[in-house]
Amino acid sequence: MEILGLYNYVVFAVLLMVGLYCILARTNIVKSIIGLSIFQSAVFLLYISMDKVDGGTAPIIQPGAPADTIYANPLPQVLILTAIVVGISTTALALAVAVRIKEAYGTIEEDKIQEMDREL
Amino acid sequence: MTLYDQLPALVIAVLLFTAPITYMMRLHGFPWAVATLSVVTAFIISCSLAATVFNGETIIYEMGGWSAPYGIALHIDALSALMAMLITGASSAALIFGARSLADEVGEETAPAFFSAWQLCTAGLVGMVITGDAFNIFVFMEISSLSTYVLVSAGPDRRALIATYRYIVMGTIGATFYLIGVGFLYMVTGTLNTADLAARVGATENIRLVLVAAGFISVGLAVKAAVFPMHQWMPRAYTYAPNAVTVFIAAASTKVALYVLIRVDYAIFQNSIANHDIQLTLFLVPLGVLALFAGSLLAIYEKNLKTLLAYSSVSQIGYIALGIAMTSVAGLTGAIVHMFNHGLIKGGMFMAVACLAIRYRSVNIANLAGAGRAMPWTMAAFVIGGLGLIGVPLTPGFISKWYLVLAALEKGGAGAFLIAIILVSSLLAVIYVWKVIEVAYFKAPRANAVPVTQEAPLSMLIPTWIVVLLGIWFSIDTRMPVGMASRAAEILLGVK
Amino acid sequence: MTIVFSLFLLSMLVLVAVAVLRTDNLFTAVMLSGVFSLIMAANFFVLDAADVALTEAVIGAGISTVLFLGALALTSEQDRSPPVGSWVPLLTSSALGGVIIYAVMQAPRLGDPNAIVHMHVAPWYLEKTPELIDVPNVVTAVLASFRGYDTLGEVFVVFIACIGVMSLLGRVRPRRETISEETFSKQSRNLRHHLIPRVVGKMLIPFIVLFGLYVQFHGDFGPGGGFQAGALVAAGIILYALLEGDTRARQLVPEWFSSVLVALGAFTYASVGVACMVMGGRFLDYSVLDPHDAIHGQHLGILLVEAGVGMTVAGVMITIFHAFARRGIR
Numbered sequence: 001m002e003i004l005g006l007y008n009y010v011v012f013a014v015l016l017m018v019g020l021y022c023i024l025a026r027t028n029i030v031k032s033i034i035g036l037s038i039f040q041s042a043v044f045l046l047y048i049s050m051d052k053v054d055g056g057t058a059p060i061i062q063p064g065a066p067a068d069t070i071y072a073n074p075l076p077q078v079l080i081l082t083a084i085v086v087g088i089s090t091t092a093l094a095l096a097v098a099v100r101i102k103e104a105y106g107t108i109e110e111d112k113i114q115e116m117d118r119e120l
Numbered sequence: 121m122t123l124y125d126q127l128p129a130l131v132i133a134v135l136l137f138t139a140p141i142t143y144m145m146r147l148h149g150f151p152w153a154v155a156t157l158s159v160v161t162a163f164i165i166s167c168s169l170a171a172t173v174f175n176g177e178t179i180i181y182e183m184g185g186w187s188a189p190y191g192i193a194l195h196i197d198a199l200s201a202l203m204a205m206l207i208t209g210a211s212s213a214a215l216i217f218g219a220r221s222l223a224d225e226v227g228e229e230t231a232p233a234f235f236s237a238w239q240l241c242t243a244g245l246v247g248m249v250i251t252g253d254a255f256n257i258f259v260f261m262e263i264s265s266l267s268t269y270v271l272v273s274a275g276p277d278r279r280a281l282i283a284t285y286r287y288i289v290m291g292t293i294g295a296t297f298y299l300i301g302v303g304f305l306y307m308v309t310g311t312l313n314t315a316d317l318a319a320r321v322g323a324t325e326n327i328r329l330v331l332v333a334a335g336f337i338s339v340g341l342a343v344k345a346a347v348f349p350m351h352q353w354m355p356r357a358y359t360y361a362p363n364a365v366t367v368f369i370a371a372a373s374t375k376v377a378l379y380v381l382i383r384v385d386y387a388i389f390q391n392s393i394a395n396h397d398i399q400l401t402l403f404l405v406p407l408g409v410l411a412l413f414a415g416s417l418l419a420i421y422e423k424n425l426k427t428l429l430a431y432s433s434v435s436q437i438g439y440i441a442l443g444i445a446m447t448s449v450a451g452l453t454g455a456i457v458h459m460f461n462h463g464l465i466k467g468g469m470f471m472a473v474a475c476l477a478i479r480y481r482s483v484n485i486a487n488l489a490g491a492g493r494a495m496p497w498t499m500a501a502f503v504i505g506g507l508g509l510i511g512v513p514l515t516p517g518f519i520s521k522w523y524l525v526l527a528a529l530e531k532g533g534a535g536a537f538l539i540a541i542i543l544v545s546s547l548l549a550v551i552y553v554w555k556v557i558e559v560a561y562f563k564a565p566r567a568n569a570v571p572v573t574q575e576a577p578l579s580m581l582i583p584t585w586i587v588v589l590l591g592i593w594f595s596i597d598t599r600m601p602v603g604m605a606s607r608a609a610e611i612l613l614g615v616k
Numbered sequence: 617m618t619i620v621f622s623l624f625l626l627s628m629l630v631l632v633a634v635a636v637l638r639t640d641n642l643f644t645a646v647m648l649s650g651v652f653s654l655i656m657a658a659n660f661f662v663l664d665a666a667d668v669a670l671t672e673a674v675i676g677a678g679i680s681t682v683l684f685l686g687a688l689a690l691t692s693e694q695d696r697s698p699p700v701g702s703w704v705p706l707l708t709s710s711a712l713g714g715v716i717i718y719a720v721m722q723a724p725r726l727g728d729p730n731a732i733v734h735m736h737v738a739p740w741y742l743e744k745t746p747e748l749i750d751v752p753n754v755v756t757a758v759l760a761s762f763r764g765y766d767t768l769g770e771v772f773v774v775f776i777a778c779i780g781v782m783s784l785l786g787r788v789r790p791r792r793e794t795i796s797e798e799t800f801s802k803q804s805r806n807l808r809h810h811l812i813p814r815v816v817g818k819m820l821i822p823f824i825v826l827f828g829l830y831v832q833f834h835g836d837f838g839p840g841g842g843f844q845a846g847a848l849v850a851a852g853i854i855l856y857a858l859l860e861g862d863t864r865a866r867q868l869v870p871e872w873f874s875s876v877l878v879a880l881g882a883f884t885y886a887s888v889g890v891a892c893m894v895m896g897g898r899f900l901d902y903s904v905l906d907p908h909d910a911i912h913g914q915h916l917g918i919l920l921v922e923a924g925v926g927m928t929v930a931g932v933m934i935t936i937f938h939a940f941a942r943r944g945i946r
Contacts, residue, residue, distance in 0.1 A: 005725025010717060011626045016300075017713035018633040023289060024705035030642055030684070030691055034649050036292055037680065038633055041656055043296055044672070045629075046303050048665050053734060054727040058666040059754040060838060061746055070729070072664035073738045074754040076306075078763055079255055080668050081755075082770045083299065085843055085929075086262045088675050088683075089777035090292055092936050093269055095687040096784040097285050099943060102691040104278040113282055129889075129899035136772060137886040140879035143779060183765040185901030189737055190744075192765045233783035240776055247769065259769035266773060270780040300716075307723060310736035324732070332719035 008049035015042035027110040029098045033091060040087040044080050051076040128181040128194045128250060131165040131204065134158050135243035143236040148228065155235035156215045159242055163208035166246070170201035176607050180252070188252065189313035195252030199456060199608035202601070203249040203379050206463050210371035211242040213467065217583035218364025221474050225276050225362040234274055241267035241368075245376045254302045255312045257380055258295065261344070264376070265291045268369060272361040280360035287353040290343055294350070297340030304333035305388070318388045334389050334396075338403060341384075344377035347404075347441055348411035351434045355418075358430040359483075363474035366426060370433060371467035375459040378440055382452070385444075386612040397447040404445035409541055411438030416548035420555065425473055425483045428552060429466065432509060435545060436462050439524060442538065446527045452609035453602065454523030460601045461508070461516035464591040469505035471584040472498050475576035485559055492561035498576050499560050501588045506553035508591060511546050516591040519598055521546070622662045628655050642693050643685075650681035666839035667755045670831070674847040679933055682854055686940030749914045751836045759841065760918040764900045767921070768885055771928050775882045778932040785939040817859045824852035832926045836915075842922040846929025853930075854937050862941045871938070874931045881928030888920050 019042055022035025051073040059074040102108050105116060123130075138158040145151045173179060173196060181194040196204075215238065226234050244264025248257050269291070273284040306312060308329050309320040321330060343350040354374070358366050389396050415435025422428040436458070443455025475498040476491060477483050492499045508515035521542060528535035528542070575581065594601050632655060636648045653676030660669035724731035741758055749757045759767050828848030835841035857865030889900040897904030902917025 005727070006720060006723060007623060007626060008726050009720040009723055011630055013713045013716040013720065014630050015633055016716065017709040018630070018637055020293070020712055021705050021709040022637045023293070024708065028642070029285060030687060031645060032289065034636060034645050034684070036289060037649060038636065038652065040292070040296055041653070041676065043299055043303065044656065044668070045659070046300065047306075048660050048663050048668060049726055050303070050307055050731075050733050051665060052663045052727045053729050056664055056727075056729075058664050058839065059742065060666070061742070061752050061754060063752065071742055071754070073734050074741055074758050075312075075738055076733075077665045077668050077755050078758045078766075080665075081671055081759060081841075081843060082255075082259060082766055084668070084671050084675055085770050086259070086773050088680055089266060089773050090262075090288065091680060092683055092777045093266060093780045093784075094285065094288050095683055096781045096936075096939070097269075097273060097281055097288065099687055099690045099940070100273075100784050101281045101285060104281055108691050117279060117282070126893050126899070129893065133886065133890055133893070133899060136768070137883070137890060139772070140775070140883040140886075143775075144876075144879050182898060183900055184761060184763075185898045185903060186762050190740055191762050230783040230786060233779040233786075237776060237779050237783070240772060240779075243772070253766075256766055256769070259766050259773070262773055263769055263776065266776045266780065270776065270783055273780070273784060304719065307731075307733055310732045310734070310738070312737075320736075326722040328719045328722045332715055335715070 008045065012042050012046045012049070015039075015045065029101060029108040029110060030095070033094045033098060036094065037087065037091050040083070040090070044083060047076040047080045047083070125181075127165055127169055128179055128196055129183070131162050131169065131208075131250070132243055132247055134161050134165070135239050135246070139236045139239045139243070142239060143232050145232050151232045151235040152215070152219060152222070155239050156212065156219075158239055159208060159211045159215055162242065162246065163205070163212045166201065166204035166208045169196055170198075170205050170604070173198050173201045174604060174607070176611065178611075189311045189316040192251065192253045192256050193313065194250050195314065196250050197608065197611055198604045199379065199382070199612070200249045202456070202460060202604045202608065203376065204246050206375065206460055207245045207249070207372045208242060210368055210463055210467055211238070213471075213583055213587055214364050214368035214371075217367065217471055217580055218362075218474070220577055220579050221478055222362060222364050224478065226274050230274060234271065237267040237270040238368075240264075241271060241373075245372055248376050249379055252314050253312050254305065254314055254317060254384070258299055258302065261295055261298070261377075261380075264373065265295060265344075268373060271365045271369070272357050274365070275360040275362050277360050279356065283353075283356035283360045287357045290350070290353040294340045294343030297336045297343070299340075301333040301335075301337030301340060304329045304336070308333075314383065314387055321388055330389075334385075334399075337384055338381065341377050341381040342407070345374045345381065346434060346437055347407050348414050348434060348438065349407075351411070351415075351437075354434065355427050355430040358433070359424055359426040363426075363470065363477055367467050367470040367474065370429070370470050371463035374433070374437060375440075375463060378437070378444070378455075378459060382444055382455070382612065390447075390613075400447065401445045404441045408438040408441035408445060411435055411441060412541060412545040413548070416545055416552065419552040420548065422552075423485055425476075425485050425488065425556065426470070428485070428556070429469055429473065432549070432552065433462075433466060435549070436466075436509065438545075439520065439542075442542075443520075443524055443527065446524075446531065447613070448527050448530055449606065449609045449613060450523050450530060451527035452612060453606045454520050454527055456605035456608055457523060457601050458517075458520035460605070461520050461591065461594070464516055464587060464594070465505050465508040468584060468587040468591060469502055469509075471580070471587060472502040472505065475580050475584060476502075478576060478580065479574060485556060488556075489559050489563040490565035491559075492557075494565075494573065495575050497581055498584070501584050502560075503553075503557060504588050504592070506549075506557070509553060510549045514592065514595060516595045519595050519602065523602075618662060622659065625655055625659045625662065629659065640694065642688055646681060646684040646688060649684070650677050653677040653680065667753070667841065667844070670839050670844045671847070674844055674851060678851050679847055679854075682858075682937060683940065686937065690940065690944055748911070749918075750911050751915070751918065753836055753838060753840075755839075756835050756841050756918065756922070760921050761902060761914060764889075764902075764917075764921065767925065768889065768900070771882050771885050771925055774928055774932050775878060778878050778935050781936045781939050785943050814859050817855055821852050821856055824855065825849055828852060828930075832922065835922055836918065842925025843929055845922075846926040846931075847933060849926075849930045850933030850937070853934050857937065857941065862938065866938065869934060871935075874934045874938070877927045877931030878935060881924045881926070881931060884924035884927070885921050888917055888924070892917070 019039030056070040059071040179196040247260030308324040346354040419431035508517040511517040511521040528538040657673035831840035832845030903910035906913035
């Protein structure tokens with residue numbers, strides 16, 4: 001049962017590994033950006049796993065609710081709302097750069113781009 | 121609440137309030153004007169803040185009226201104010217200097233977006249140094265990073281694009297590592313405010329999480345600070361960015377990441393993890409030494425002047441890392457003073473390079489033959505900067521090295537080894553500075569080279585010389601930088 | 617029951633991520649990453665994070681997928697990476713994973729009510745929000761008021777993304793020969809000749825936009841707020857653009873309008889902060905906005921800043937989509 005309680009965090013570790021591997025090992029720029037997006041999403045899982053409380057519900061205090069309702073922790077949710085938006089902004093910028101690279105170099109494979117730059 | 125009390129919030133609010141206005145300006149020259157005005161205002165405000173905290177006071181300003189740790193509080197002490205002055209000063213200088221060269225390199229169409237991004241970059245960097253909340257640092261880190269990506273990608277050469285892409289990837293990995301570290305710290309303490317974290321981290325039993333958090337935060341910030349070997353993104357980003365942008369980011373952006381490292385490390389980890397000073401030394405000293413050598417060696421073999429200066433920055437950051445690793449007042453003072461001085465030196469040198477570029481249309485060293493005769497004032501500014509890199513007395517670089525040597529002497533045997541390394545790396549700096557001097561002063565221009573007869577335009581030459589002279593002044597009258605740095609070191613180490 | 621469900625979802629996450637890694641066709645990879653975001657959103661819902669689930673679903677599964685597809689249309693669909701030669705990436709990733717698992721062994725188990733995370737700041741928020749701000753959704757209260765400075769930073773991050781994409785993929789260069797409007801419309805890709813998507817899509821769009829507005833104003837009382845609302849409204853407009861073509865979408869929501877929205881939203885947020893300073897309080901201290909009733913001031917402040925956020929996010933998403941869409945038209 002112990003490992004089950006920590007399963008979320010193990011999945012977080014695995015997703016981080018997969019994301020990082022995708023960024024480092026693939027030379028296609030768009031694929032690396034997808035990996036970057038997965039890498040960032042893994043961190044969301046870490047924070048949100050922290051917010052769960054047994055028997056709790058979403059932290060919305062209904063006006064007539066009993067006084068001893070258990071709520072989930074609101075703070076990690078606020079942090080991750082910010083992080084999601086930061087993630088999409090980074091992705092959008094990276095994709096715009098990728099499109100410009102394709103127009104300038106004719107390819108989005110990093111190894112070919114390095115060759116073309118070396119010839120200069 | 122008087123205007124004076126509101127200054128901490130104003131320094132950010134001015135920049136954020138005017139950035140959307142800049143974006144909507146379509147008239148020629150207006151974006152630059154609005155951006156420069158707001159950045160100079162921010163500079164004046166940071167100088168005023170610095171004057172307040174000069175004597176060791178700390179300003180705490182609660183955003184939204186909520187006290188920490190429930191709200192976000194700004195926390196300004198000597199170190200923050202010094203960094204804020206450096207950032208806003210470098211930004212203003214680069215903007216005023218760059219009016220001409222930016223008009224050259226950045227088109228009329230993208231000017232509103234470009235200058236708006238410039239303001240936001242300044243806001244992000246200043247936001248990082250004045251806040252007292254660990255997650256807030258992340259948000260402003262991303263503001264400054266994203267706007268830096270926009271600024272760098274505006275470079276005219278197509279290699280600016282691939283340099284931006286690599287910078288995006290490495291920068292995001294670094295920022296995400298920082299976020300993971302903060303997540304682990306939050307998991308063991310339940311708070312995000314730096315002062316509160318410092319108080320609570322020691323009480324936890326989950327020491328593994330704290331250790332790994334320290335590791336992630338340090339590595340993430342090291343990537344952002346371009347500490348060897350995570351410096352890969354820096355040389356190309358500096359080279360292909362527009363010249364005025366390089367002046368700004370070389371002076372300010374990596375120093376801010378080092379600032380956060382110092383802050384988080386000394387404030388949070390030093391009193392909680394046993395033997396953390398030894399861990400820090402083991403982590404930073406090898407990297408610092410490698411940076412010193414690798415940076416200088418790579419600089420010696422470079423053909424592009426901007427790339428040469430970028431690798432030189434990698435080695436100078438090694439000095440700062442060594443100073444941080446020494447965990448003594450002298451060492452930290454040396455590191456902080458060098459952050460400030462190196463900003464002045466490299467800012468001035470990159471300004472000189474921009475002046476050369478506007479006349480020679482190239483930054484390849486071979487093409488700059490004869491620059492000493494054709495543009496004597498520009499080259500003289502460059503040479504003084506180079507002397508600063510080597511550490512000759514009367515230049516800013518000397519003071520920082522002096523403090524580092526003092527700190528090394530305190531360490532005894534290992535210290536002697538460090539002093540030897542500092543001396544050897546200074547000699548290496550002589551080699552690469554001499555390389556440029558030789559071509560500029562002692563080689564004749566090639567027969568088919570573009571003839572250059574004019575000195576750089578005054579609008580660019582005057583700011584360059586102001587920065588160089590400021591550097592010389594601060595190395596003679598060291599009260600301000602050294603005073604604030606040693607006050608900061610004392611606060612950080614808890615010595616009073 | 618919930619345990620089984622959440623275990624299943626988590627394992628699916630890993631499988632989908634590995635599938636993204638291994639596929640060679642980028643279109644497949646993008647679709648799988650959309651699925652990844654959707655499963656992540658479901659996961660958040662199981663973990664009682666309603667606001668975040670909504671945001672991840674709209675932004676991660678919706679907007680992000682569209683942006684990737686837009687970029688794919690402009691680049692290429694095949695991943696021609698050579699088979700991985702060096703072992704450095706594998707070593708780095710495994711080391712990373714190993715370090716985390718080592719650390720996490722000591723983490724409090726999922727849902728433990730006595731974990732330190734739930735001890736300090738969180739109970740204060742849950743207790744004091746009805747008293748100080750009187751807004752049922754605690755997440756909105758923390759986001760817009762207690763930690764409003766963070767959210768200000770975040771709005772500007774989105775603003776920078778817009779600036780960046782516009783400066784990179786900016787205005788279309790004026791063409792030498794003037795193309796007739798008809799040829800231009802023919803060249804811009806759309807789904808006008810597919811009947812079913814058109815009919816169904818056009819029925820859905822008003823509901824999507826309406827739901828977006830609902831989420832905006834109801835964000836105080838239920839899951840929602842500016843980010844989700846802005847992204848939803850943008851999603852509605854983007855759906856219209858996908859169905860009818862970029863030209864008509866730009867007639868519906870003109871360029872200048874979305875640019876103004878972007879700048880106006882960020883400006884509104886910063887102005888609320890400055891207005892608070894002018895009225896004698898700290899930056900972003902909404903209580904001073906209404907001198908007689910602090911709670912009413914808080915409500916006013918939250919309404920204004922959430923509106924600012926919604927405007928900026930909607931404007932940015934629409935602008936970025938148009939920037940990608942227009943680049944492909946020769």
